[in-house]
Amino acid sequence: MSTNELRSPASPMTIPATATAAPHAPDAAATPPDAPPARLPWPALLALSTGGFITLMTEALPAGVLPAMSADLGVSQSGAGQSVTLYAVGSIVAAIPLTAATAGWPRKRLLLLAVGGFTLANAVTAVSGNYPLTMAARFAAGLVAGMLWALLAGYARSIVTPEQRGRAMAVAMSGATVALSVGVPAGTLLAGAAGWRVAFGLMSVLALALVGWIAAAVPPAPGRAEHDRLPLRKVLRIPGVGAVLAVTAAFVLAHNILYTYVAALLEPLHLGGRTDTVLLVLGLASLVSIAATGALIDRHLRTLTLTACVLVAAATLTLAAALLGSAPWAVYAAAAIWGLGFGGVATLLQTAVADAADTAADLAQSLLVTCWNLGIAAAASAGGLLLDHAGPQSLPWSALALLALALAVTAAARRHGFPGRGLPGRR
Template sequence: MTSATNTLSTGATDARLPLGGLLALAMAAFITLLTEILPSGLLPQMAQSLGKSEALIGQLVTVYAIGSLVSAIPLTIATQNWRRRTLLLIAIGGFAVVNTVTAISDSYAVTLVARFVAGMSAGLLWALAAGYAARMVPDYLQGRAIAIAMVGAPLALSLGIPTGTFLGTLLGWRWTFGVMSGLTVLLVFWVLAKVPDFPGQKRGQEFGLKTVFMLPGLRPVLFVVFAYVLAHNTLYTYIAPFLEPAGIKDRTDVVLLVFGIASLLGIWITGVLIDRWLRELVLASVALFGFSALALGIAGTVPGVIYGAVAIWGLAFGGAGTLFQTASAKAAGNAADVAQSMLVTTWNLAIAGGGIVGGLLLSGLGVAPFPWVLIALLIATFVVAWAAKSHGFRAAAARL
């Protein structure tokens, strides 16, 4: 490893990973996800300051997800002709504006609108990031490049939220969002210095939504994303009540820390192996998640089993986003940004679906059926991923 790049040899060709640019994309992913979920860690402070209930403050996360859900595809389609770095900077700059508005606003309505606009920026950025990283490197390094660009997401979950919550408690929640705005401004200059620019699609050569959707391999990828993330969010959203029968509901933070640490290990393993073992890693991720769910179904009231199963779950989930985005980018080729916008929309639908499915299960049957519903979803996921060996989740042509 050099001071600025990672050098890999493939035959007679030396290729360098542009770490400066890829880490700028990782920082963008970090800010995007942290902006989304930060209110969850600051509910009491924000509720008191804005004069609203914690339940209403929680809707600041919901409206962010809605903004991302409804905007990802139309914004990506509408901006296909734009130069890529210009579009990336607009998406990043959106976070500086809305986080500043959030930091200074005393109006719940204004904050709600700001959060919706932040979600729109997120939908655009998530659609851009993976394809952008893939363009920066040769084909045989695309998986690793996407893994580096996406490492900001698990870091936001495992480190960003605890740090943001601590700063909110120490300095006040407004300062936390102000710090986020400051980091975003610094990121703009980082992108200008290290991230290369790429042209958009030439006029008349834009990709239609139906055309991209019908590309070989993309539909299996989208199904796997939906079923896998639906299974994940069904349990993750309601992890606290699920832990209650085992008597460790008050240790939810520790359980989630175990999940976060394991997910970091998962994305590291993914980054090392993805360019040679994409198909196998996808199947292993689904299988490990299924094994974790089975353990929770059989012995989900035993604390030791829960910690072990959650660690396996985190290991499986850590690299899942990178795996799915890489598969989508490879299946779509030059239409990667449009395909990624579909993936973003599918992912957010699954997040919403997980909240609905989990809520219905919890209110109607309690927590006992959760693992078995996950297993059913993951069996379907595994079957579709296994069958998509010609397109979607292909084995590498050659392993070096």
């Protein structure tokens, strides 16, 4: 995610000490109060959360409507499926350079532009009958998403007191969990009843409404002065940043090897027709996880991250045992444990990298976003190779090895990255 500025520790944003506007930021004079309110700014945080909801819904919705989408566009389902790939590529390409290029922009202006981008991209997707145009709109949505993900966490932290940052991020990032557990299934049902174009049109209308909500409820925050911006190589050398990125890569790769091919995992257990039920259990458990994370993250980030690794590893072992013993009932237990471990992970990792990077948090967040999307893309390729050459039973064991790596790095990063001490109340 310029003036003379006062910084608070571990804050990715800055609060101007004067009301003098920078030449490139005419609205920077309307800055937040020097002392944020003691209570969480719920309207603003829920607006940010809705931004995350729209981002994930826009990314995942094509997966549930591929047959109808491919028929309308006159391409194969694999061709329509490239709409998901291009979105991910856009996010990977955009997150770091766009975040760096817009570092000096007022944050609210950038947020409004990003959400406006979703309004336009989803509207084009809803009405386009031209395959190249639709794919261009999907790529553009991915570009916006890469920038928005890097912006949301830092913005949420900037409008609350230091001791509220973890809870604020948990609220702001909860929209993605709600999209995963409720939004995508609901969007798929709507698409089945009214058509896939209606579903994308509704996402465009929601994004447009969010523009108004942000304008009314989200306080402005300034960009960063040029002399305060660190180059990427220096951000990577900040103690703790590399550890958080390594955990992110290993954890996301492990999760998505299982999540992407969950239907293939269920087929040997004769549960191929129950994939939606299994994912619903995972999604509902994720909601419990994000609630617990929000309540505990400000005091127990390290413990929560270690616990997340252990829980997802336990779920992976349960899935492996279910495949070996042909025990279908164990899959639902594994899905619940999996959701409890995974639901709060995005918030935990984004908080950890923001704490480690301090004033360079916005660029560090863009690195994390890129790492996350690369993990998703790599999981699709690696999981496909494992499935083709070693069968579905190889997926849980491969994921388990990656989770062991994530657990080991988290445990070792006690001083920087996932500190046991050193931040107020952090354990």
